[in-house]
Amino acid sequence: MKLPPASVAAWSGLAAREKLMVIGAAALVGLAIFWWVLVAPALSTLRTSGEQHRELDAQLARMRALQQQAQSLQAQPKQGYDESMRQLDAAVRQRLGTGARMTVAGDRVTLTLAATPPDALAAWLAQARVNARAVPGEAHLTRNAGGGWDGTLVLTLPPR
Numbered sequence: 496m497k498l499p500p501a502s503v504a505a506w507s508g509l510a511a512r513e514k515l516m517v518i519g520a521a522a523l524v525g526l527a528i529f530w531w532v533l534v535a536p537a538l539s540t541l542r543t544s545g546e547q548h549r550e551l552d553a554q555l556a557r558m559r560a561l562q563q564q565a566q567s568l569q570a571q572p573k574q575g576y577d578e579s580m581r582q583l584d585a586a587v588r589q590r591l592g593t594g595a596r597m598t599v600a601g602d603r604v605t606l607t608l609a610a611t612p613p614d615a616l617a618a619w620l621a622q623a624r625v626n627a628r629a630v631p632g633e634a635h636l637t638r639n640a641g642g643g644w645d646g647t648l649v650l651t652l653p654p655r
Contacts, residue, residue, distance in 0.1 A: 526646040574628050576602065582627035583652070590619035594643075604629065605652045608636070610643040628653050 498506075509517065518527075574582075583604060587597050596607045608616070623629040627648040636646035 529568055547599055576652055579627045579652045583623055584627055586619055586622045590615050602652045602654055606648040607645050612643050616644055
């Protein structure tokens with residue numbers, strides 16, 4: 496690479512001490528660029544890798560648990576409409592009590608809730624999904640002043 500003549504003349508006009516200072520400054524700038532571009536990002540990645548590894552392990556554990564749950568649901572024997580209705584009716588009586596009314600129209604069940612505690616509703620939904628194979632389709636719920644749920648849930652049962 497050919498340097499411009501003005502640069503060569505300026506370089507040769509410098510004293511030995513000045514040349515040493517220019518070389519030192521260039522080396523310092525080069526070292527800073529090397530640090531900021533290559534070393535610092537790698538060190539930052541290395542510092543955060545342990546935390547990222549723990550987060551990914553936790554996410555993997557959750558995914559495996561969901562996979563196991565899905566496989567267990569798939570392995571369950573097919574259930575008919577009548578058995579699903581029986582299971583759903585038992586779940587409503589057991590978990591929700593008198594705060595819920597169930598209306599059946601074909602393979603759709605509408606559940607009307609009045610002041611239903613959130614914990615009871617969550618437990619009932621899990622039980623309805625697993626035992627009765629009911630799939631929630633619509634939810635129109637509002638929180639009441641007492642902290643419970645009011646509204647309707649529409650579920651779909653297995654076909655007859």
